[in-house]
Amino acid sequence: MSTDSTQDRLVCQALRQVESKLRELIQRHKTICAGLIDSENIPPTEASDIAARAEKCGAKAVLIGGSTAVDQIELDNVVKHIKSSVTSPVILFPGNVTGVSPSADAIFFSCLMNSDNPYFITQAQALGALAIRKYNLEAIPMAYLIIGEGGAAGFIGRARGIPSNKPSLAAMYALAAQYFGFRFLYLEAGSGADGRVSVEMVSAVRKVYEGTLIVGGGIKTADDARRASSAGAEIIVIGTMLEENDFETKFRDICKAVSQ
Secondary structure, three states: OOHHHHHHHHHHHHOOHHHHHHHHHHHHHEEEEEEEEOOOOOOHHHHHHHHHHHHHHOOEEEEEEEEEOOHHHHHHHHHHHOOOOOOOOEEEEOOOOOHHHOOOEEEEEEOOOOEEEEHHHHHHHHHHHHHHHHHEEEEEEEEEEEOOOOHHHHHHHHHHOOOOOOOHHHHHHHHHHHOOOOOEEEOOOOOOOOOOOOHHHHHHHHHOOEEEEEEOOOOOOOOHHHHHHOOOOOOOOOOOHHHHOHHHHHHHHHHHHEOO
């Protein structure tokens, strides 16, 4: 191997520190939990406290998102406070170009594959790309699929939600995501959703998709998380539960249920 190609490989590895950390944790535990904090209408100190409590319960990463977040200064302040209270990776999970902060460790650079609006498939990504490069954020390429109604994310993203009883459709999109080269795939039922991504759908996607599989929305119990993990989910995202004052017991049980 030439010196140039070795240097290129080392640079590439250095730029994927968070991604490598996630893969290392998944290899060790099989499935990990991540806490999702909505940056909208939450004081930075409260967000920081929630993140710290979630990490103590077993969260291996903190995601920061918000489907209608527009105040980037407020977002960056939230990110800074969370960074000061946790050692886990702090990863942006933006719904638009306004969800980019220079203070995060990484960003899920996502494509809402089943949106009817090309803005959420490629245009927002193009608009945000220069800022991500300027801030030297680690970009983790991720395909994003809305399942069912999809809550606010589905509404804002104008997604044609994949019917919950049609796992073959999700598998079809998942295989397309793999061929596009997306290393992560997120199946999203929606924040606070009454339903969740079915075990059958997770299993069908896992059979064809070889990257890291994330499942979120509607997971409310340790049994929900355990079933998703057994079906092939490698990252379980918990969001709405963290808004409860006494979420620790339930969230700790979920983290323990999926970790090996």
